Amino acid sequence: MYFTSYQFILFLLILFIAYYLVKKKYQWILLLIGSYIFYAFAGIEYLFYFATTTISTYLISQRIKKVKIKQKEYLKINKADLSRQEKKEYKKVMKAKQWHYLLICLLFNFGVLGIVKYTDFMIGNINGILSLFHGEPLSFMNFALPMGISFYTFQSMGYIIDVYRGTCEVEDNIFKLSLFISFFPQVIQGPISRFKDLSQTLYQEHDFDLKAISFGLQRVLWGFFKKLVIADRILVAVNTLIGDPATYDGIFVLVGMIYYAIELYADFTGGIDITIGVAQMFGVHLTENFERPYFSKNIAEYWRRWHITMGTWFKDYIFYPLSVNPRMLKFSNWSRRTFPSGIGKRIPVYVSSFIVWFATGIWHGASWNFIVWGLLNAVVICLSEEMKPFYEWFHQHFHVDGKTSYKIFQIARTFLLMSSLRILDCYRDVPLSFAMFGSMFTKFNFSEIFNGALMNLGLSMIDYIIIIIGVFVMFMVSFMQRKGSIRERIDKKPVIVKFFVYYVLIFAIVLFGAYSIGYDASQFIYNQF
Amino acid sequence: MEDLLEILEELHDDVDYETCTTLIDDKILDSFDIVTIVAEVNNVFDVQIPAEELIPENFNSAKALYALIERLEDE
Numbered sequence: 018m019y020f021t022s023y024q025f026i027l028f029l030l031i032l033f034i035a036y037y038l039v040k041k042k043y044q045w046i047l048l049l050i051g052s053y054i055f056y057a058f059a060g061i062e063y064l065f066y067f068a069t070t071t072i073s074t075y076l077i078s079q080r081i082k083k084v085k086i087k088q089k090e091y092l093k094i095n096k097a098d099l100s101r102q103e104k105k106e107y108k109k110v111m112k113a114k115q116w117h118y119l120l121i122c123l124l125f126n127f128g129v130l131g132i133v134k135y136t137d138f139m140i141g142n143i144n145g146i147l148s149l150f151h152g153e154p155l156s157f158m159n160f161a162l163p164m165g166i167s168f169y170t171f172q173s174m175g176y177i178i179d180v181y182r183g184t185c186e187v188e189d190n191i192f193k194l195s196l197f198i199s200f201f202p203q204v205i206q207g208p209i210s211r212f213k214d215l216s217q218t219l220y221q222e223h224d225f226d227l228k229a230i231s232f233g234l235q236r237v238l239w240g241f242f243k244k245l246v247i248a249d250r251i252l253v254a255v256n257t258l259i260g261d262p263a264t265y266d267g268i269f270v271l272v273g274m275i276y277y278a279i280e281l282y283a284d285f286t287g288g289i290d291i292t293i294g295v296a297q298m299f300g301v302h303l304t305e306n307f308e309r310p311y312f313s314k315n316i317a318e319y320w321r322r323w324h325i326t327m328g329t330w331f332k333d334y335i336f337y338p339l340s341v342n343p344r345m346l347k348f349s350n351w352s353r354r355t356f357p358s359g360i361g362k363r364i365p366v367y368v369s370s371f372i373v374w375f376a377t378g379i380w381h382g383a384s385w386n387f388i389v390w391g392l393l394n395a396v397v398i399c400l401s402e403e404m405k406p407f408y409e410w411f412h413q414h415f416h417v418d419g420k421t422s423y424k425i426f427q428i429a430r431t432f433l434l435m436s437s438l439r440i441l442d443c444y445r446d447v448p449l450s451f452a453m454f455g456s457m458f459t460k461f462n463f464s465e466i467f468n469g470a471l472m473n474l475g476l477s478m479i480d481y482i483i484i485i486i487g488v489f490v491m492f493m494v495s496f497m498q499r500k501g502s503i504r505e506r507i508d509k510k511p512v513i514v515k516f517f518v519y520y521v522l523i524f525a526i527v528l529f530g531a532y533s534i535g536y537d538a539s540q541f542i543y544n545q546f
Numbered sequence: 547m548e549d550l551l552e553i554l555e556e557l558h559d560d561v562d563y564e565t566c567t568t569l570i571d572d573k574i575l576d577s578f579d580i581v582t583i584v585a586e587v588n589n590v591f592d593v594q595i596p597a598e599e600l601i602p603e604n605f606n607s608a609k610a611l612y613a614l615i616e617r618l619e620d621e
Contacts, residue, residue, distance in 0.1 A: 105621070182598035317576065332577050338597040340581035346594065349585040365585065366578050402578060 018058040020291050021244060028055065029295065036299055041222035048196055048219075048299065055201035056164065063163040066133075070126055071198050074173045075191045077122035078180045081115045082187040119181040123174060130170045133160040138383035165205040167380055171330055173198045176212045178334055185213040193220055202295040206288050208306040208326035215303070223300030231515075232504050236294030238522040239494075243287030245530030247487040251280045254474035259443050262453055267460030270453045272471070274436040277443055279488055282311065285324075309495045314427035316397050319435055327380075331373050340369040363402065371395045381442075386450060390441040397434065483529050550612050553586040563608040570602040580605060593618045 018024050032051040036044055057064055088111040092104060099107070137157045144154040176197065179185040188194040196219060197212055198204075258265045258273035265273065289306045296303045306325050313319035320328050339345060349365040356364065371392065378391020412418035437454060444450045472478070497503055507518055554563050557579050561569070569575045575583075583605075584595045593615050604614045 184598060184601075321573070321576075333597075333600075336577060337581065337600045341584045341595060341597050341600070343594065346585055346588050350589065353589075362582055362585065363578075366581050369581065370578075 037225045045196055045220045052199040052201040059164040066163045070173050071195045073122055073125055074177050075194050077118050078177055078187050080118045081180050084111055084114050115181055122177050126170055126174055130166055133162055135383045168207050169198050169204055171209050202292040208304050209330050210304055218302045230298050233294045233297030235504055236290050240287040240290030241526045242522055243283040245526055248280050248283035250480055251276050251484055254476050255280050257474045266456040267462040268466055270457050278436045311432055312428055313431050315431055319431055331377055336369055336373045367399045385447050386441040386445050389447050390438055393438055547612050549590050554608055567607040570606050591615055
């Protein structure tokens, strides 16, 4: 059931009415039932995976809780009898017990994710090696990938790590925990929520709050506008450009990069707008996933503003534990001694970065293009870090820091850099991606884009006008958001203005949404991850 | 405290660590800085800061960070 389907709108309408009709104490149960129905539409068999993750997470969280309670009670009773060292030793033993439980849960759930998502990738690589020795290739397993498995696995594993760390409460009600893992607006493409944040509003009783509901609805409409009017329309041209690399090389690679940047932004942020808006209609507050990322002045900043919840997940649960691990600290000490200049301190951080970006890449997809994409991100981030002294010198020498023109240059540079890296996402083939990137500098066909070639990409002049206006509106909204919530500002306007905004959005979606033949009112790009 | 200020000043010498209480909130320290601080603290104070303590509350000011180091030394 795609967000953009009529089925979903009908499902949402029924659930919404029922939600505000039932007794408030049953609202969360209704959300749970709705979430399972929503998920079952993707395939009843996937519920098995879902239930497995929920049950294993619940059981392990309860085991860890028991150990924590036992530790607390033991220390309370024996407070006077134990020396400081004995207490320390006891805590260490109990922590090790919790760690074992945590490890079982992580291995099991990431194991399931690994098997369904990466088995065929591994087989493909093994077959590649076997072919060098004329060996018999292995058969592919063709596991069906459960919808949103990367998202809900990450969310539930984030919860169990937080339980282990003692940074969130343990949920004793398995059905409530199940709702946290399955909450339907976010289950397929995030945001990846933290239990301590989401649980605050997910299980609460909610009144029919007209302001919150209308804000949610506005956000949903805005998401539909981005997805249907911009993303799905420009998708046709992106597919044409990517689908025929022999024809569309040189300057067309740059055109494709920019078109894809627009499509991906409108698609992903549009999907998240729908997600957050739908949740808001039910009184549930979800964490924001974007903060105007295309206004970033460098790649590190971009990754703090794009897919924020995924970035913080990797930072909190992989980058930090890896970087402050005793072994890494030992390596850090060795590195400082061996390389006395500043680089000695930075090498361990770079090592952790490469590991995290490798994981980020493979999280996006079981193929080499995503791995290379991830590693290239790490290369750029580490190089930027190394070039900091040069930038500082440059800023001081030329007095450009803070100047608007220089900011625009930095924003454009970051946009082009990120778009270049995304070539790997477009062509899904590493050698082809590099060849296409190289063709921008070797094939000088700049004039071709003025020969009407842009009109042969599946888009008419009307399409282009709609896209240009759509992108302009999207840009202006992002620009205005710098000064705070636009919806709050609209809300203070007279009723007639508010309704005008509603009508314009609805009419734009109905009239200019990409529905006709040739358009794929497609699933969201991030659904596949 | 002076040792800690030295570590911090080596990362960003243009920040007034005595008064600033928004090192994380204002994005003055990023994740690279934080893990560098953890390694330096381990080196200078012989204290290991575990991953669960890498939260904004502990790194928003030099004072908070110092309090964390003292707490971990006591444990």
